[in-house]
Amino acid sequence: AQSVSQHNHHVILSEAASLELGCNYSYGGTVNLFWYVQYPGQHLQLLLKYFSGDPLVKGIKGFEAEFIKSKFSFNLRKPSVQWSDTAEYFCAGGLYNQGGKLIFGQGTELSVKP
Amino acid sequence: GAGVSQSPRYKVAKRGQDVALRCDPISGHVSLFWYQQALGQGPEFLTYFQNEAQLDKSGLPSDRFFAERPEGSVSTLKIQRTQQEDSAVYLCASTPTGGGEQYFGPGTRLTVT
Numbered sequence: 222a223q224s225v226s227q228h229n230h231h232v233i234l235s236e237a238a239s240l241e242l243g244c245n246y247s248y249g250g251t252v253n254l255f256w257y258v259q260y261p262g263q264h265l266q267l268l269l270k271y272f273s274g275d276p277l278v279k280g281i282k283g284f285e286a287e288f289i290k291s292k293f294s295f296n297l298r299k300p301s302v303q304w305s306d307t308a309e310y311f312c313a314g315g316l317y318n319q320g321g322k323l324i325f326g327q328g329t330e331l332s333v334k335p
Numbered sequence: 336g337a338g339v340s341q342s343p344r345y346k347v348a349k350r351g352q353d354v355a356l357r358c359d360p361i362s363g364h365v366s367l368f369w370y371q372q373a374l375g376q377g378p379e380f381l382t383y384f385q386n387e388a389q390l391d392k393s394g395l396p397s398d399r400f401f402a403e404r405p406e407g408s409v410s411t412l413k414i415q416r417t418q419q420e421d422s423a424v425y426l427c428a429s430t431p432t433g434g435g436e437q438y439f440g441p442g443t444r445l446t447v448t
Contacts, residue, residue, distance in 0.1 A: 225377075255436070264338075265378075265426070265439040311377050320390055321430060322368060323437060325377030 223248050225314050227326035234302050235334050242297040242329050244312030253315045254295045255323065256286055260308045268310075271295065282306070304335045337361070339440035341427050347446045348417045356412045356443045360429030367410050368437060369402055370426040378426050384410060417447045 228243035246252060256268040269280025276288040286297045295312060312326040340359045348354050360367050366385050370378035371394075380394040386407035395402070399418075404410040414421055424444050428437035 227377075253435075257439075264441045265428075267436050270436055313377075320366065320383050320385065321435065321437070322380045322383050322391060322394075323370075323378070323428075324380065325370075327377045328375075 223314070223316065223324050225312055225324050225326040227310075227312055227329050229329045230327070231330045231332070233332045233334065236304055237301050238333075240297070240299040240302050240306075240331070242310055242312075242331070244295045244297065244326055245293050246295065246312075246314045246324075247293065248314055248316065250316055250318060253317060253321070254286075254288060255313045255315065256280065256284070256295075256297050257311045257313060257325075258308050259311070265311070268297070302331075302333050304333045307331060307333045339427055339429055339438050341425075341440040341443050343443060344441060345444050345446075347448060350417060350419060350447055352417055353413065353415045354417055354445065356414075356425050356445070358410045358412070358427030358429075358440060360408065360410070360427070361438055362408075364429035364431050364438070365407075366430045366432065367404060368428045368430075369410070369412050370428065371396075372424040372426055372442070374423075381412070381425075414445075417445075419447050421445060422447045 224247045254271045257265045271288045279285045310329045313323040315321045315323045342357045369381040372378040382392040382402045384404040399415045401413045424442040426442045427440045
């Protein structure tokens with residue numbers, strides 16, 4: 222079955238700490254991978270995406286993610302978090318041959334203390 | 336330009352009532368998706384349109400859920416005889432073509448009492 226899992230439900234960090242959020246996927250075909258972010262009171266926004274090519278992808282606001290095919294992982298990283306990064310983060314996978322419908326992980330709530 | 340819009344933003348329905356949720360995708364976007372997001376969970380796929388054709392409705396939880404996009408732009412998700420378990424945020428997303436980045440609307444929060 223197709224699935225996406227996120228390891229951490231709630232992460233609490235101090236400003237300037239480094240961040241890594243885990244994401245693993247289970248798919249049988251070519252997969253596109255995404256990280257979306259939802260700031261408090263706002264709608265889902267795309268942070269970054271991986272379709273093919275360089276497995277290290279850079280997104281907005283200093284975020285990056287690495288696609289490791291052998292580990293079925295697509296972890297999100299940021300070297301130094303800010304208070305404004307407080308939000309909920311969702312990893313998602315999409316099967317291109319199924320119209321691109323997304324399978325989401327359960328989300329990770331990130332709280333950054335000033 | 337304008338993003339995806341949804342209305343109403345909040346809906347309270349008594350159990351057994353019918354509701355209709357509207358989605359206005361980004362102009363020109365071919366594909367439109369509906370997702371259901373329960374509290375504390377990630378969004379779950381409900382159904383997908385390419386223009387006016389509903390190509391996948393495998394995620395609709397029951398035959399009380401019905402979606403349409405008759406002219407290939409605006410879409411409506413209808414829930415008949417609402418139940419308490421239908422309480423969730425319903426998200427709409429659109430994309431220029433299938434498989435790419437999806438642009439999400441703000442969602443409609445449905446509460447069934």
